[in-house]
Amino acid sequence: MYQLYGTSGSGNCYKVSLLLTQLYLPFHWHEVDILKGESRSDLFLKKSRAGKVPILETPEGEVLSESNAILFYLAKGSDFLPLEPLQEARVLQWLFWEQYSHEPNIAVARFHKVWGDGDLTPFADKVANGYDALALMNAHLADNLFFVGNRYTIADIGLYAYTHVAHEGGFDMKPYKNVASWLERVSRQPGHIKMAAAK
Numbered sequence: 001m002y003q004l005y006g007t008s009g010s011g012n013c014y015k016v017s018l019l020l021t022q023l024y025l026p027f028h029w030h031e032v033d034i035l036k037g038e039s040r041s042d043l044f045l046k047k048s049r050a051g052k053v054p055i056l057e058t059p060e061g062e063v064l065s066e067s068n069a070i071l072f073y074l075a076k077g078s079d080f081l082p083l084e085p086l087q088e089a090r091v092l093q094w095l096f097w098e099q100y101s102h103e104p105n106i107a108v109a110r111f112h113k114v115w116g117d118g119d120l121t122p123f124a125d126k127v128a129n130g131y132d133a134l135a136l137m138n139a140h141l142a143d144n145l146f147f148v149g150n151r152y153t154i155a156d157i158g159l160y161a162y163t164h165v166a167h168e169g170g171f172d173m174k175p176y177k178n179v180a181s182w183l184e185r186v187s188r189q190p191g192h193i194k195m196a197a198a199k
Helices: 012-024 042-047 067-075 085-114 121-140 154-163 177-187
Strands: 001-008 027-032 054-058 063-065
Touching: 001 012, 012 027, 012 067, 012 154, 054 067, 063 067, 063 154, 067 085, 067 154, 085 121, 085 154, 121 154, 121 177, 154 177
Parallel strands: 001 027
Antiparallel strands: 001 054, 054 063
16 A cells, blocks of 8 residues: 655645545555654654655555656556657646746745745745746636646646645635636546645
8 A cells, every 4th residue: 555644735745645546546644744843853754865745655665755756656557647758748847847836936825824924025926926827827728628638637636736725825816717717627527635624
């Protein structure tokens, strides 16, 4: 059985649990409280030197980190990852973009809004960049049902994780109608689960 170490309320951890569930792969969730420093414990660092969640331990005992790398590993050979090389590369393109231009802004703003003092003034650049990311997504979704090949893939899972809770970071989602429609389509996919509340 897979072992998934993560933090409730984390989009990066949620995306992995969502894919595992939609692949009908049994797994055991291990809660790691990053606010209490549990990801920096000696025990955790033996599994992941980076001290970050999520990490996935395979039934064979191999350990993999970085949420989108885990998605790619799990999705190989499934309907969640296209076989055609260019389409596969487009999935990776969106996953790389998510970690470079989307997550560092939307997720960081959300973290400080929910777990910090709520004042986003020092993070004005993150908020502005987050809106840029939402605008780019909205433009792409004007002509596409999903992000790659008009089918649900791990590109959608990767982007859904923090987009569907962007409002928790203070983002006004009303102007992004195409994003809203896409969020609804993703939520209706077979095996969809909601993100667990932060503990």
